[in-house]
Amino acid sequence: MHNKFPLWKNMALILLIVVGLVYAIPNIYTEDPVVQVSSQKALLPKALKEKVESLLQAAHLPYKKVSADTEHLEVRFSTTDVQLLAQDVMKAGLGSDYTVALNLVPSTPKWLAAIGAEPMKQGLDLRGGVHFLLEVDVDSVLTRRYEGLMKNMGRGLRDAGIRYAGIRYVPERGVEIRFRTPELQQKAFTVLKTEFSEFLFKTTQDEGKTPELWVSLSELDLSKIRQNTIDQTMSILRNRVNELGVGEAVVQQQGATRIAVDLPGIQDAARAKQILGGTATLEFHLVDSEHDPIVAKQTGAVPVGTKFYVMDGQPILLMRQVVLSGDSITSAMSTFDQQSASPAVSIQLGGGGESFFTKITRENIGKRMAIVFVESKTTLQTVDGETKRITHHTERVISAPVIQSALGNSFQITGLHDAKEGADLALLLRAGALPAAIYSVEERTVGPTLGQENIHRGIVSLEIGMLLILIAMVVYYRVFGLVANVALVLNLILLSALLSMLGATLTLPGIAGIVLTVGMAVDANVLIYERIREELRAGLSPDRAIYAGYERAFSTILDANITTLIVAIVLFSVGTGPVRGFAVTLSLGLLTSMLTGVTYTRAMINVMYGGRHLKKLSIGI
Amino acid sequence: MELFNPNSNVDFMGARRWTAMLSGLIFLISIAGLCINGLKWGLDFTGGTQIEITYKAAADLPLIRQSLSDAGFKEAQVVRYGTSKDVLISIAPRAKEDASMLVDRVMHVLPGAEKQRVDFVGPQVGAELATKGALAIFISLLATMIYIALRFEYRLAFSSAVALIHDPVLILGVFAWLKIDFDLKALAGLLAVIGYSLNDTIVVFDRVRENFVKLRRKSPIEIMNISINQTLSRTIMTSVLTLFVVVALFIYGGETIHAFSMALMIGIIVGTYSSIYVAGALAVSMGLNRKDFLPSVNKLTDAP
Numbered sequence: 004m005h006n007k008f009p010l011w012k013n014m015a016l017i018l019l020i021v022v023g024l025v026y027a028i029p030n031i032y033t034e035d036p037v038v039q040v041s042s043q044k045a046l047l048p049k050a051l052k053e054k055v056e057s058l059l060q061a062a063h064l065p066y067k068k069v070s071a072d073t074e075h076l077e078v079r080f081s082t083t084d085v086q087l088l089a090q091d092v093m094k095a096g097l098g099s100d101y102t103v104a105l106n107l108v109p110s111t112p113k114w115l116a117a118i119g120a121e122p123m124k125q126g127l128d129l130r131g132g133v134h135f136l137l138e139v140d141v142d143s144v145l146t147r148r149y150e151g152l153m154k155n156m157g158r159g160l161r162d163a164g165i166r167y168a169g170i171r172y173v174p175e176r177g178v179e180i181r182f183r184t185p186e187l188q189q190k191a192f193t194v195l196k197t198e199f200s201e202f203l204f205k206t207t208q209d210e211g212k213t214p215e216l217w218v219s220l221s222e223l224d225l226s227k228i229r230q231n232t233i234d235q236t237m238s239i240l241r242n243r244v245n246e247l248g249v250g251e252a253v254v255q256q257q258g259a260t261r262i263a264v265d266l267p268g269i270q271d272a273a274r275a276k277q278i279l280g281g282t283a284t285l286e287f288h289l290v291d292s293e294h295d296p297i298v299a300k301q302t303g304a305v306p307v308g309t310k311f312y313v314m315d316g317q318p319i320l321l322m323r324q325v326v327l328s329g330d331s332i333t334s335a336m337s338t339f340d341q342q343s344a345s346p347a348v349s350i351q352l353g354g355g356g357e358s359f360f361t362k363i364t365r366e367n368i369g370k371r372m373a374i375v376f377v378e379s380k381t382t383l384q385t386v387d388g389e390t391k392r393i394t395h396h397t398e399r400v401i402s403a404p405v406i407q408s409a410l411g412n413s414f415q416i417t418g419l420h421d422a423k424e425g426a427d428l429a430l431l432l433r434a435g436a437l438p439a440a441i442y443s444v445e446e447r448t449v450g451p452t453l454g455q456e457n458i459h460r461g462i463v464s465l466e467i468g469m470l471l472i473l474i475a476m477v478v479y480y481r482v483f484g485l486v487a488n489v490a491l492v493l494n495l496i497l498l499s500a501l502l503s504m505l506g507a508t509l510t511l512p513g514i515a516g517i518v519l520t521v522g523m524a525v526d527a528n529v530l531i532y533e534r535i536r537e538e539l540r541a542g543l544s545p546d547r548a549i550y551a552g553y554e555r556a557f558s559t560i561l562d563a564n565i566t567t568l569i570v571a572i573v574l575f576s577v578g579t580g581p582v583r584g585f586a587v588t589l590s591l592g593l594l595t596s597m598l599t600g601v602t603y604t605r606a607m608i609n610v611m612y613g614g615r616h617l618k619k620l621s622i623g624i
Numbered sequence: 625m626e627l628f629n630p631n632s633n634v635d636f637m638g639a640r641r642w643t644a645m646l647s648g649l650i651f652l653i654s655i656a657g658l659c660i661n662g663l664k665w666g667l668d669f670t671g672g673t674q675i676e677i678t679y680k681a682a683a684d685l686p687l688i689r690q691s692l693s694d695a696g697f698k699e700a701q702v703v704r705y706g707t708s709k710d711v712l713i714s715i716a717p718r719a720k721e722d723a724s725m726l727v728d729r730v731m732h733v734l735p736g737a738e739k740q741r742v743d744f745v746g747p748q749v750g751a752e753l754a755t756k757g758a759l760a761i762f763i764s765l766l767a768t769m770i771y772i773a774l775r776f777e778y779r780l781a782f783s784s785a786v787a788l789i790h791d792p793v794l795i796l797g798v799f800a801w802l803k804i805d806f807d808l809k810a811l812a813g814l815l816a817v818i819g820y821s822l823n824d825t826i827v828v829f830d831r832v833r834e835n836f837v838k839l840r841r842k843s844p845i846e847i848m849n850i851s852i853n854q855t856l857s858r859t860i861m862t863s864v865l866t867l868f869v870v871v872a873l874f875i876y877g878g879e880t881i882h883a884f885s886m887a888l889m890i891g892i893i894v895g896t897y898s899s900i901y902v903a904g905a906l907a908v909s910m911g912l913n914r915k916d917f918l919p920s921v922n923k924l925t926d927a928p
Contacts, residue, residue, distance in 0.1 A: 096670060128880070136749065187661065273724035306696075444746035446723050449898060453676070453740045460878040467876060468869030476866060478626050512809055515881055518873050519888070522866035526823065529865070533858040540630055559830040566771055567819035570764045574815050577760035582812045589816065624626050 006546050008606055008615035011174055016606050018603060020493065026500035029122040031116055034107040035067065038093060041075040041102050046051050051076050058096040064089050079108070083451065105268045106251060115294040115558035123503050124251075125267075126510035126584060129458050131451035132267035137240075140440040141260050144232045145225070146172065149354030153178050155412065156218065158358075158541055163194045177203075177219030188214035229259070233432060235438045237262055240279055257579070261444070272448045280441050287327040290371040290403055291320040312375070314400035321373050321400070322407070327352070337425040346425035347415040357412055365409035373403040374416070397440070439481070462516030468518055469495075472525055480532050482621035486607045487528035494524050494599040498592050505591075513584030520592025523567070527600030531556040535623050545617035560601060564593050628857040634741045635847045635854045640905035647902055653789060654797020659802045665806025666883070669754045671717040671747030675730055677737040680739040682708040688734060695728035695733040706879040710740070717747040744792075757811045764818050772822075776829055783906035793820045795890045797881075817891025820866070824859055824899035827913065831855050836917045846867045848908050852900055863896045 048071035067079040080086045094103045151174045166182040182188040205217040244252040253265040291309045296318040309320045340347040476484035535552030575586035692700045705712035723744035773781035831851040874885035
């Protein structure tokens, strides 16, 4: 008999429904507003839990649950209003050692979470928040690199006694050095080639023009520098996003020189941007070895030209003069000192300031040099009901190693406690300051109420559109219409399961894509049913008509869906953000609708009508 | 229930001269709209800042305009957005001012307003997006055309491509005449229409292919007519059902996706028409005949 699926096929289809249901279910559970507390230091879960509970009770803020481990503490609330109030209370009560972040955590049962069944993430347009697209000024890094190179080469030539007529940096081409004679040009070429072997050299001499020597970075180095700059900026931005106290923030590269930052739950775009683009840098100071810092601490009298700091709990006096500032550092890496095998950090300098640094270090071998972390941070504080922006300058001595020898362009910092300290220091040196300026080329802020409204709107349109279709199908195609309706609901379940499994982010256009899919999914059934009706009218027996209807309509359905799929893929590759969401839901919806509209309806109809002799089909004619 | 006469025999092709003229006329009106009014490009393409605000009571637009003008935003456009309480302020890109500072300044001069949504797009990003969007439409048309040429026949590919160009142009024409903002979401809607409209065309063409083999004695015009009549109930059923959801989106989906659902609504209506008249009639006029289908049909029947 034609109209019968083998048992394994039916079982597979049922299994798929079960899997689909399991992975779709988490979307029914709502998300709890949560305040998360974390810290650089290890937490004492029990003490912290008690403290938070007493804080919340004192402020009369109802909470659902407090859970804590050594990593972080989590408090669940019923509403976002209470969550926001609680954040303020907890921030004030816990002090600056803790990061207090807002988050939404799904209230998915544990067994579902354990098998990886999680709800779809909501896009910023649905849950509110800020989206930035930041342009990284990569060219400035290249310029700095070339300017540093220019200085070094100029010095190299002077040291070798070669006179040059001029040296300058030409953007996108490199460093140009002009000479009076071809001989000088050749000499310079030989000298520089050995000292700066990693660069590309080109000599030019046109008729009647001065001989020139061009020095440039290789294409590979250029792209490496560009990508490094982006990577560094992203890691700094991630660190800073954590500072902002946002859970589930997204920082990702978009295009060659841009970084997209999504901050759910944040409303103050100005503040967020200030922190993201904020400045943090390093300063090198000599340690004052002539005065006793302990005396200075006790008497409170700090010697002239010095400044008092505390490093690891110990007082220390530093000379006020800045020997080197952080913007001279081009890279920092943790390594091991080759002679002593002790942990070290290797530092590359560039962009000026190195010669003074070399001079000072040469004169102060055996003394200590302190590395000070300087940061200016702007925070928003509410004082007497008024919100103010307050900028803090934080200065912290991170290390004060002994100068072993005169330091040039690249040197090592040793005398570190262990390898971890070396890694941390290198990270701080690298991640401390943004390698390049960033500015936003796109900013989108969605208020939380609008987000809620958008969800509501999306769901209402889905419900109404769907209801109309369900009614129309039953009225028009009777039992077959009912079958199509079951398939339509199944399609929604499978689609949401698929989207959840892929970790897709749902946006309002994404919901629109789902709504549109519902409309297009019935097309498969309309095609099949109309075909069955035609075959019945042409005099085919019911079971043959079912068979012919499905077989003949299939190639049409396939062709029609593939072309829409092509368009959806193009849309995905071109679009950004919300439009991508639309493309994703549309294309996945088409795939699942082929399965439900063709295979599942066939299975249902086979079970109902297959294997027996029929006189009539309930298909509306 | 049956709404359509199963033996319907409307002479669609007989009216093809009139419909060709109608299509041409509507096409010209659309182009005229684009030339006269121009497309009102949305923020996504032009760059600039849009602020959606809401008031507790009905918003006083003249007052808002006055306050903004006094604060130095003379070029700001202030329009109602959905309800009388919601207002959308659009400000052209400014070279020197930071977007979030600008928003703070705007909110400062509008007491009682609550910020709902802020979109800032840099002019550079907008320009890139416009290029990408045009590219997307072009690639979509080309890719689908290639697919149809491979799957069916080049004349069908060409005529369906013409039908496909026809649809977006009409949609853009409506956007131009009604002065609706054409943003990135509207573009997404436009592309979805390209996909949707192709569905209809393919269903008809599929039947044409089948009928050329089955009905050996009929002329191409008759075959086209028969095929359209046979698929008519499906074409209208699907269009109406899809319209249900799109109208639901238009009414309940909110202002943010209005342009999107608008593009889809026009597209579904126009697409149904264009797949019958523009694509079908054009293919016939181009001299489509039975021989064009025989080899591929053999392949089909040979297949197990």
